[in-house]
Amino acid sequence: SANTTPELITVTTEGRVGIVTLNRPKQLNALNDQLMTELGTALKAFDADDAIGCMVITGSEKAFAAGADIGAMATYSFTDVYKGDYITRNWETIRSVRKPVIAAVSGFALGGGCELAMMCDFIIAADNAKFGQPEIKLGIIPGAGGTQRLPRAVGKAKAMDLVLTGRMMDATEAERAGLVSRVVPLEKLMEETLGAALMICEYSLISVMAAKESVNRAFESGLADGVMFERRLFHALFATEDQKEGMDAFVNKRKAAFKHR
Numbered sequence: 001s002a003n004t005t006p007e008l009i010t011v012t013t014e015g016r017v018g019i020v021t022l023n024r025p026k027q028l029n030a031l032n033d034q035l036m037t038e039l040g041t042a043l044k045a046f047d048a049d050d051a052i053g054c055m056v057i058t059g060s061e062k063a064f065a066a067g068a069d070i071g072a073m074a075t076y077s078f079t080d081v082y083k084g085d086y087i088t089r090n091w092e093t094i095r096s097v098r099k100p101v102i103a104a105v106s107g108f109a110l111g112g113g114c115e116l117a118m119m120c121d122f123i124i125a126a127d128n129a130k131f132g133q134p135e136i137k138l139g140i141i142p143g144a145g146g147t148q149r150l151p152r153a154v155g156k157a158k159a160m161d162l163v164l165t166g167r168m169m170d171a172t173e174a175e176r177a178g179l180v181s182r183v184v185p186l187e188k189l190m191e192e193t194l195g196a197a198l199m200i201c202e203y204s205l206i207s208v209m210a211a212k213e214s215v216n217r218a219f220e221s222g223l224a225d226g227v228m229f230e231r232r233l234f235h236a237l238f239a240t241e242d243q244k245e246g247m248d249a250f251v252n253k254r255k256a257a258f259k260h261r
């Protein structure tokens with residue numbers, strides 16, 4: 001529950017960055033109900049914490065997450081999963097988080113693991129990362145956005161290929177296809193990710209949250225509506241102290257010290 005120490009994740013901070021490390025190593029971070037509840041609780045707490053400006057979700061070297069917990073799912077009936085909204089019910093918390101969330105992926109990101117990474121704002125991958133939606137091999141289909149976010153990220157051809165064959169794609173292919181923003185050597189994964197996260201934390205949180213909201217709007221609307229949404233937020237930011245600070249700092253050749261971080 002909300003006030004107990006998490007068991008299947010570890011929660012740490014680095015400066016203003018909140019880090020959640022999935023920690024179920026023997027099961028390759030298979031995502032069960034308890035883990036997803038703990039993850040959601042940790043993210044919501046960071047989102048509400050003024051000391052935090054950005055979040056990172058990561059796993060182990062071998063696995064970001066090998067998917068939803070197949071052992072737990074194996075005996076579920078339709079009645080169980082539909083009535084209780086099983087498996088998926090606590091997966092949507094991450095979508096309500098307003099500060100940026102970066103996925104730092106090494107090893108397997110399969111099924112629900114790939115879907116979890118895609119729910120993050122962007123993915124930085126280690127060179128050993130492997131992405132896939134292997135649900136078809138289990139007689140099911142992706143259930144946490146895989147058939148929706150993957151085609152938006154990589155286009156229909158590759159999404160159909162991955163979802164229908166269940167094959168994995170490596171980090172190079174994932175970067176070429178646009179699923180991940182950067183690929184780095186495994187030993188540099190956290191350094192690179194924290195570098196990006198700490199950089200984001202230096203900016204005005206108001207503009208950071210507006211930027212995230214506006215990019216996400218691109219996937220929910222037509223171009224004219226999206227551009228209008230962006231324009232409204234763009235104009236609104238001229239009402240903030242941080243816009244004055246950011247532009248004054250540039251004009252006077254000094255580093256901006258944003259107030260709202």
Ligand code: HXC
Nearest residue numbers: 026027028030066067068069070071087111112134143144
């Ligand atoms: C439960 C899992 C698991 C999973 C691995 N394990 N993935 N347990 N759920 N998704 C367990 C294995 O059973 C094993 O336990 C241990 O982790 C190590 O895994 P191995 O298979 O021995 O490792 P390896 O040979 O290196 O193979 C790694 C792997 C393979 C290729 C990732 O484990 C694999 O194919 N896993 C399943 C991937 C998958 O199908 N994911 C999609 C799930 S469906 P023991 O006890 O034997 O040591 C899904 C639906 C999403 O995600 C719905 C969202 C709501």
